Amino acid sequence: MNGQSQAAENFVKRIFTFLDETDSQQLAPLVQWFQPAGCKIIVNASAFAQAAGFLETWQRCVVQTQHVVTAVDFHVIPGTGSAVCSVNGKVRFDESGRDKAGQDAAVPAAAGTGATPAAPVGKHRPLWGPYFGLSLQLVVDERALGGDFNGVISSFNYTMVYRPEDSLMAV
Amino acid sequence: MNNLFQNSNNVGAAAQQAVLQNRVKVGVKGWQNATKQDLVSFVSRKTRIGIQDSYVEGNLVIGFVNSRNEANSLLNWNGVRFAGNALKFEILGDNAGLGAAPGTNNTIALLKAFLYKRYNPQAKMLDLGNLRNDPDLTANGLFSTTSTQSKMFPAMMKLASKEDQMVVESVNLSNNNLKDLNMISSLAQTYPNLKNLCLANNQISRFRALEVWRNKFKDLRELLMMNNPITTEPLYRSEMMRLFPKLIILDSVLLRDESKLQQIYSMPMKLQQFFFETSELGQSSIDFVSNFLNLWDTNRTQLMALYTPQSQFSVCIDSSVPSSSVPNSDQNPTFSYYLPLSRNLTKISSERTKQQRLALGQEAIDKLFKSLPKTKHSLQEQPLNYSLEAFSYPQVNGFIITLHGFFDESGAPEIDANKSTPNTSGNRNRRFNHGHSNSTNKLTKKSFDRTWVIVPNPGGVVVASDMLTIRPYADGSWLEIQAQPQATTQPPVQAQQQPQQQPQIPGIVQTPVPNMPIQGSAGASLLLPPEVQSKLNPVQLELLNRLHQQTRLNAEYTYMLADQSGWNFDVALKGFQDSVNNIPREAFI
Numbered sequence: 201m202n203g204q205s206q207a208a209e210n211f212v213k214r215i216f217t218f219l220d221e222t223d224s225q226q227l228a229p230l231v232q233w234f235q236p237a238g239c240k241i242i243v244n245a246s247a248f249a250q251a252a253g254f255l256e257t258w259q260r261c262v263v264q265t266q267h268v269v270t271a272v273d274f275h276v277i278p279g280t281g282s283a284v285c286s287v288n289g290k291v292r293f294d295e296s297g298r299d300k301a302g303q304d305a306a307v308p309a310a311a312g313t314g315a316t317p318a319a320p321v322g323k324h325r326p327l328w329g330p331y332f333g334l335s336l337q338l339v340v341d342e343r344a345l346g347g348d349f350n351g352v353i354s355s356f357n358y359t360m361v362y363r364p365e366d367s368l369m370a371v
Numbered sequence: 372m373n374n375l376f377q378n379s380n381n382v383g384a385a386a387q388q389a390v391l392q393n394r395v396k397v398g399v400k401g402w403q404n405a406t407k408q409d410l411v412s413f414v415s416r417k418t419r420i421g422i423q424d425s426y427v428e429g430n431l432v433i434g435f436v437n438s439r440n441e442a443n444s445l446l447n448w449n450g451v452r453f454a455g456n457a458l459k460f461e462i463l464g465d466n467a468g469l470g471a472a473p474g475t476n477n478t479i480a481l482l483k484a485f486l487y488k489r490y491n492p493q494a495k496m497l498d499l500g501n502l503r504n505d506p507d508l509t510a511n512g513l514f515s516t517t518s519t520q521s522k523m524f525p526a527m528m529k530l531a532s533k534e535d536q537m538v539v540e541s542v543n544l545s546n547n548n549l550k551d552l553n554m555i556s557s558l559a560q561t562y563p564n565l566k567n568l569c570l571a572n573n574q575i576s577r578f579r580a581l582e583v584w585r586n587k588f589k590d591l592r593e594l595l596m597m598n599n600p601i602t603t604e605p606l607y608r609s610e611m612m613r614l615f616p617k618l619i620i621l622d623s624v625l626l627r628d629e630s631k632l633q634q635i636y637s638m639p640m641k642l643q644q645f646f647f648e649t650s651e652l653g654q655s656s657i658d659f660v661s662n663f664l665n666l667w668d669t670n671r672t673q674l675m676a677l678y679t680p681q682s683q684f685s686v687c688i689d690s691s692v693p694s695s696s697v698p699n700s701d702q703n704p705t706f707s708y709y710l711p712l713s714r715n716l717t718k719i720s721s722e723r724t725k726q727q728r729l730a731l732g733q734e735a736i737d738k739l740f741k742s743l744p745k746t747k748h749s750l751q752e753q754p755l756n757y758s759l760e761a762f763s764y765p766q767v768n769g770f771i772i773t774l775h776g777f778f779d780e781s782g783a784p785e786i787d788a789n790k791s792t793p794n795t796s797g798n799r800n801r802r803f804n805h806g807h808s809n810s811t812n813k814l815t816k817k818s819f820d821r822t823w824v825i826v827p828n829p830g831g832v833v834v835a836s837d838m839l840t841i842r843p844y845a846d847g848s849w850l851e852i853q854a855q856p857q858a859t860t861q862p863p864v865q866a867q868q869q870p871q872q873q874p875q876i877p878g879i880v881q882t883p884v885p886n887m888p889i890q891g892s893a894g895a896s897l898l899l900p901p902e903v904q905s906k907l908n909p910v911q912l913e914l915l916n917r918l919h920q921q922t923r924l925n926a927e928y929t930y931m932l933a934d935q936s937g938w939n940f941d942v943a944l945k946g947f948q949d950s951v952n953n954i955p956r957e958a959f960i
Contacts, residue, residue: 205716205725240762245643261639271689271715275729275836277824278681282766286822286838288689297616297635305632306612307625330694333845335820337773339764357760360642361775361820362845364696368589368616370637371848 204345208274211344212287212336216267222300224259231255233349235341240355244371251353263369264294264326267334276342282354283345287336291360294326295368329369333362394435395442396463397422404454407432414458418448433463481511482527483534490537497531497539500569501546524554528561541567545595549573551580559587569595576600578610585614593620644755644849645908648762648770656761656772657913659825659832664748668781671740677834680732684739688713689842697845704843707812708744711788736837738786744814745782751917751940754910758849767835769826777844780814816844914940922947928958 218230234241234251241248248254271288298304302324339355360371399422402410407427411434415421420441425434436442442462450457485507489498502508502524512519531537539562544555549570558565565588575581578601594615596602602622604610611621617636619629647653666673678684688709693700706713713719714728730739750757757776764771824836907915911933919929921944936943947954 209716238765240648242646242760242762244638244640245646245758245760246640247646247648257639261634263635268691269717270691271687271840271842272717273685273687273714273838273840274716275683275685275824275838277767277835280766282764284771284822284824284836284838286687286820286840288687288691288820288840288842290691295616295636297632299635303631305627305629305635307628330696332848333693333697333842335773335775335840337760337771337822339766339771354766355762355764355771357646357762357771357773359758359760359773359775360848361758361818362693362697362700363848364694365698366586366696368636371642 203347204276205272205274207345207347208283208285209269209272210347211340211349212269212272212285212338214349216269216289219258220265220267222264224300227255227259232351234353234356235351239353240339240357242355242357242359244359259300262293262300263298264300265291266293266326266328267291268331274345276345281342283340283342285338285340287334287338289334289336290331291334292328292331293367293369295329296324296327298324329367330364332360332364332367332369332371335359335361393438394423395437395439396433397436397442397445398431398433398461398463400431400459400461401456402432402453402458403430404456410453413453414445414448417451418445420445478511478526479530481507482523482530486527486531486534486537490539492538494541495538496541496543496567497537498543499527499547500543503546503548521554525557528557532561540565541569543569545569545571545573547573549575551575551577552583556583559584563587564590566590567593570599571595571597573599578604578606578614581610581614588615589617591615591618594618595622597622642849644758646760646762652761652763652770654912656759656770657910659823660759660772660774661750661913663823664750668745668747668778672737674740675733675737677832678733678736678837679833679835682732682736682834682836684730684736684837685714685728685839686712686739686743687715687838687840688718689715689840692843693845698850700845701815701817701843704817705813705815706841708742708784708788709841712739712742741785742788744780744784746778747781748776748778750776750910751914754908754914754938755850756847757910758847764824767824767826769824769832769835771822771824773820773822775818775820775847777816777818777847779816782814783812818842818844818847911938914938914943918943918947923959924954925958928954 215230215233218227221227231251239251241251241254243254248257268290269287270290272285274283274285276283296304336359337355337357338353341352341354343350344352363371399410399414405413407425410432411422411425420436422432422434422436425432427433436445445460446462448458449460452458485505486497488507490496491498508523531539542558542562542565544558547555549555550573552575568588568591575596576599581601594611596611601607608621608626611618612626617632619625619627619632645653647656663674663677686709688706690704690706692702692704695702712728714725716725719725719728730736757774759772759774761770761772763769819842820840822836822838823834825832826835915929915933917940918924918933919926922929922932924932924947932943932947936946
């Protein structure tokens with residue numbers, strides 16, 4: 201049991217670490233954690249048919265994030281080989297105006313208009329906005345509680361439950 | 372001669388007028404031990420400044436001196452001893468002895484009229500350009516001194532923020548001789564969502580002057596600063612981009628790619644209030660949740676029929692306080708009733724505690740239910756404050772329902788977990804023992820997320836798993852979306868309604884709980900025209916059905932009643948009861 205709850209907590213933290221990743225190479229292994237067929241992914245009440253589609257959208261269209269786990273609980277449903285996990289957390293976004301690749305929306309200034317040189321090349325530092333509240337429900341194979349995360353996620357329901365007014369992000 | 376005489380008389384009058392206009396109103400404090408006349412004579416002797424037309428108001432002697440200079444030199448005499456007390460002089464205002472001084476109400480009316488004169492409702496634009504030369508403002512002396520000038524704009528902004536019918540997206544402040552934003556900084560409070568701003572033809576020369584607007588105006592799209600010294604600074608463009616993160620156009624030059632900017636500052640998955648995998652699941656999960664919470668609020672023991680010896684329930688406290696910028700968030704939440712029950716695995720390390728806090732089977736679940744404070748959910752009255760997702764769970768051949776929302780704590784729990792600990796040492800060694808008082812037990816509003824795993828059973832459903840997370844109250848993130856027209860966030864809705872029965876779906880047929888209020892049982896549920904029904908969300912449908920059963924009104928009138936009362940059940944029912952005698956017979960079924 202202790203091992204199980206440790207594994208559940210560890211599992212959730214690792215999912216969030218993946219989501220916070222800016223490098224698509226590093227995010228890719230998360231696809232393997234989702235059940236290849238019949239997996240339900242719901243993010244802010246929008247459904248994704250496949251894990252790959254969701255992760256690609258996440259990678260391409262969501263700025264860098266930082267997740268914090270604040271609460272985890274789970275129930276193993278006897279006789280089904282599966283468990284339900286309920287997670288609460290906080291998430292904040294990089295509000296520096298750059299996407300995960302470090303691209304911003306600035307239009308290059310015309311020559312001679314007092315333009316500044318382009319931003320220094322290299323890894324930009326994120327400018328974290330305020331935290332949003334987060335509620336996540338997972339349905340996983342019981343194997344996940346033994347530390348085997350391969351293809352275990354059969355449902356993933358990710359919902360933002362509160363939002364700060366001073367964030368630049370529209371959700 | 373006559374003329375000359377008259378002229379000189381006029382000159383005298385004009386001179387007297389000028390003197391009167393230059394007068395400054397002053398007040399003197401600390402003269403209690405003497406008469407007013409004594410005070411005025413004393414001041415005149417000591418300072419060689421005459422206070423005229425003096426009168427007593429409260430503990431002040433008020434009067435007038437001839438000029439600003441005299442008033443200022445009077446201030447230098449502050450603290451001079453008179454009749455055993457130190458005197459205190461103050462300047463109360465210029466010119467105030469004359470009838471010309473506008474009263475406060477007068478000024479408000481004047482500024483209001485001015486605002487409407489300068490407001491263009493079609494363009495949603497407030498033109499505050501060249502205020503200095505506005506005939507109305509100057510005629511009323513609003514630019515006569517620096518002090519009135521600096522007060523006028525904030526006053527105008529305060530008035531403008533109260534004028535709800537004035538929708539302002541653009542503000543023009545050009546030609547105002549501004550050197551900094553000191554006078555106009557309150558613009559950011561009045562119009563935080565301003566889209567366009569013109570500050571052209573002013574004297575703004577330093578970035579620091581603009582710093583008060585940093586992180587304000589987050590929707591500012593276009594800014595005009597032409598003919599300000601600042602525009603020649605080498606860092607002008609990049610500084611403006613830094614100050615206004617969503618600025619698209621600066622001085623008519625494109626600064627940012629708008630679609631890229633939008634992509635960066637938004638989630639591709641737009642928040643919605645509901646998600647149902649199938650439309651049937653929508654109706655049935657709303658039925659389940661509203662029936663469940665109804666009993667949860669009134670008689671929890673009755674819910675035991677839904678649980679089996681294998682069913683599990685646990686409570687989890689997420690005590691992390693939301694950022695203070697979250698609307699209506701509780702910054703000082705108390706969880707003392709819950710903490711001894713909380714199964715938040717990130718917070719508990721003891722193996723035994725983890726086991727103990729999972730309730731397995733009806734008896735344990737019932738006891739845990741009784742250990743939680745009594746509650747009142749407002750699913751019917753405030754449906755917009757709840758968000759729900761429901762989808763299938765093939766492994767159990769059932770489904771999952773997750774509800775996010777809030778409840779009010781209406782009473783202390785039947786069993787106080789703080790007092791009934793199994794610990795043999797009583798309360799002596801418990802950390803709650805120290806400083807545990809009634810004040811930490813106050814009843815408040817809480818937010819929650821609750822997840823039920825529902826398994827169909829012959830004759831009804833059972834709850835296999837029930838997980839409740841309780842957290843500090845905060846307005847739901849989906850709320851603002853709902854305030855806008857609802858067209859885009861419609862969940863799928865059943866095309867036709869089955870009368871007499873709860874909606875038929877595999878699994879949830881009807882809950883087997885005795886006394887569980889069953890929708891539609893008292894008669895046919897509402898038959899709405901499909902085109903009306905398709906515009907309603909499930910919560911609204913549920914409200915209509917409930918209203919219909921309470922009032923026995925027909926579909927058309929039920930809808931009218933609900934619509935007129937803003938989709939608030941209590942308001943609707945009250946309205947019905949108030950006017951029941953005036954409702955025509957044909958309105959009822």
